[in-house]
Amino acid sequence: MRRHKHRSITTVRQPMMLSRIKRNNFWIRFRIILMIAGIAAGVLAVIFFGFPLVEDLIKGVDPSLRYQPKVEANFSLEEEGVPKEIESREMYFDKKYQLKNEPYIDGDTIIFTTEAEKGSVQQLNGVVVYNTITGEERLLANTEKKYDNFISPVLSGNIAVFLDSMTAGGGRILGYDLEKDEQFVIKEYAYAPPSLSLSGERLAFMQWAGNETQRLYVYNVKTREPATVKLYEPTKGNSDVDISQSDMVWAVEDGKGNSVLKRIAFHEDTAEFDDYNFGNSVYGPKTNGRQIVFRTEKNSTSCTLMMSSEGGEPMKLADGVFDYDIGDNFVVYSKEGQIYVAYTNAADTAHITSDMTRNRLASANGSGICYYDETDKSTENAVLDEVVKYAYVPET
The missing domain is CATH 1.20.5 (Single alpha-helices involved in coiled-coils or other helix-helix interfaces)
Structure with a gap:
């Protein structure tokens, strides 16, 4: 065991x-x-x-420098094909001209009307041109105001055009030769003030000739020769006309809810109707001769903005647009107090104002843009010094 x-x-x-x-x-x-x-x-x-x-x-050599991160000397955030930044500047007069009515830009010149001489009643009685390069302003010396206010100034080269308007309606269209310092009368009008569009030597405008009749005029500011292009018999109303060097456009309503584009193309010394079919919802068209921009709603306070190139199928640029204009290579519009630039030859849109500001578009022409910065605007302030800014859009 x-x-x-x-x-x-x-x-x-x-x-x-x-x-x-x-x-x-x-x-x-x-x-x-x-x-x-x-x-x-x-x-x-x-x-x-x-x-x-x-x-x-x-x-x-300091050994610690060997292992520091290397940075390329020519590093840049700019990418090829991205548009350059659009810089805005202010038109400043140190309260000399507090009212800057409807500033319109042409090249390196901005024109606006203002209260040059103060009286018991506030009136726009002066016309000022401002040089964006030198910062110098010039009050046109030989203007003669017959009625209440100078309004709606436009400019092309050495010729300025503006209205001498009555508050109750009626007035006259005036021209001004900046070289000769000479004012001249283009036409009297009896009803609502016409909207002026000037390109080169051609001035275009719609004028009411009664309660239901409008006439479309083209005027040569160089030869001072007027022409009635078309007489519209009873109509529900046409849009303002917009003119470029090679065409002019407007919209016609038929009273049945339809509004269609009308276009006249210029060929040397002749002109002919050459309509594009953009459908029955065309309002407020504007042209630069290559592109046409328009809204699809009659109400312009919040609209859909469309653009066509060379008469092609329109494409949507933006919704909720308040106002807009067109330049040589861009469409500019305001939306929710901000200013945007959409390039016509590229799929790029630039936001040129700060989110901290409130802005309103005034005009666009060529490569220039004018707009109001209304951030500090106060309805309680009786003396309002309007802030006008301008910018130039570079080529893409």
Whole structure:
């Protein structure tokens, strides 16, 4: 019995000894692997840090500079094809002309009407031209106001055109030669003041000739020759006409909820009707000779803005637009108190005003834009010094 017990104890102890031997062998191998890894890391450290360190010390260079992040010297955030930033500047007079009515930009000149001479009743009795390069202003010396206010100024080269308007309705269209300092009468009108559009030597406007009749006029400001292009018999009303060097456009309502585009194209000394079919919802079209922009709603306080190039299928530019205009290579519009520029030859739109400001578009022509910054406008302030800013849109 004792022998049997002795054999049983020997049989149990042999596996335990084998297990201990295996554990010891594992830790020996693990230590060997760690030692090899440590040696390899040391070798790599010498290669990557030791040799360069010795090299830097030999050259007398601060070793810490070797591992600083490198910055490309010519790094720029500007990407190829992205339009340049549009910079706005203020037309400033140190409260000399607090009222700056309907500023209109032409090249490096801005024209506006103002209260040049103060009286018992506030009136717009002066016309000012401002040079955006020199910052100098000029009050036109030989203007003669027959009625209440000078309004709606436009400019092309050395010829300015504006209205001498009666508050009760009626007035006259005046021209002014800036070189000769000479005013001349273009036409009298008896009803609502016409909206003027001037491009090159051509002045275009719609004039009411009664309660239900309108006439479309084109006037050459150089030769001072008028022409009646079309007489509209009883109509529900046409939009203002807009003219460029190569065409002019307007919209005609039929009284049944439809409003369609009308267009006249200029060919040297001739002109002909050349309509584009944009459907029955065309209001307030404007042209630069290549693109036509218009809204699809009669209400202009919040509208959808559309644009067509060369008479092609119109594309939508924006919703919720308050007002708009067109320049040589852009459409400018205001929306929720901000001014935006949409380029006509690229899929880019630039936001040119700050979200912290409130702005209203005044005019656009050529490469220039004029707008009011109304951030500080107060209805409680009897003396209002209007802030007018202007910007030039670069070529894309």
